[in-house]
């Protein structure tokens with residue numbers, strides 16, 4: 001998984017501009033001058049949410065606060081996780097009150113909840129990523145989201161000064177494959193996205209086959225025919241296609257393509 005998973009801006013060595021990227025850039029452009037936006041960046045696992053978020057932040061030169069997971073124990077409850085987020089803010093900004101936290105957050109173009117929050121365990125062994133905690137907590141994690149909604153409603157005026165970018169996925173396993181509620185469930189995904197779109201700004205990262213071919217080709221050495229076969233098998237998800245091609249090379253030649 002490591003090689004074709006983007007965990008930080010530094011991992012984005014090569015990047016192909018696509019229609020989704022242009023949409024995301026146009027959305028991010030508005031963050032310099034308006035506040036109170038909550039942007040969900042959704043897309044199937046392995047498509048390129050992280051790659052696009054970091055590339056668009058860089059392109060629009062956004063000053064972003066990257067939220068880190070503060071979870072140290074996978075067994076803690078929702079309230080503790082919720083408090084750990086605010087305690088992390090207080091420690092980072094060296095302030096004591098929530099009011100000061102909101103003042104500091106409002107000083108950024110946006111507050112980002114992406115890999116350092118969801119998958120922090122992949123870059124820092126000492127923390128548990130929110131995705132791991134949520135996977136472990138199951139339905140009990142719902143309380144965390146409720147606490148966020150309550151806080152938002154209580155502090156609506158503060159949140160109107162802050163922009164939030166969320167890398168959003170609702171992943172689950174089915175017959176050995178990973179799926180995402182927002183992008184892999186056909187009509188159900190469309191309904192969920194339509195409802196979300198009435199409350200938040202939503203950008204879907206998805207690629208046309210031609211875009212996927214271009215992306216895969218800058219990562220691995222393969223011809224269009226082979227890539228199309230894998231698009232048919234996996235969908236337009238560069239991670240799984242690159243991995244499959246690399247594994248094929250290992251089996252065939254005993255080497256990895258790079």
Ligand SMILES: Nc1ncnc2c1ncn2[C@@H]1O[C@H](COP(=O)(O)OP(=O)(O)OP(=O)(O)O)[C@@H](O)[C@H]1O
Nearest residue numbers: 004005006015016045046047048049050051238239
């Ligand atoms: N536009 C692009 N240009 C170049 N590479 C891309 C592009 N989009 C995706 N990729 C590549 O696809 C792979 C998967 O991308 P990424 O890790 O961003 O997916 P993700 O949607 O964030 O996955 P996850 O749901 O697991 O967080 C990476 O190797 C990344 O470099």
Ligand SMILES: [Mg+2]
Nearest residue numbers: 006049050115
């Ligand atoms: Mg990601």
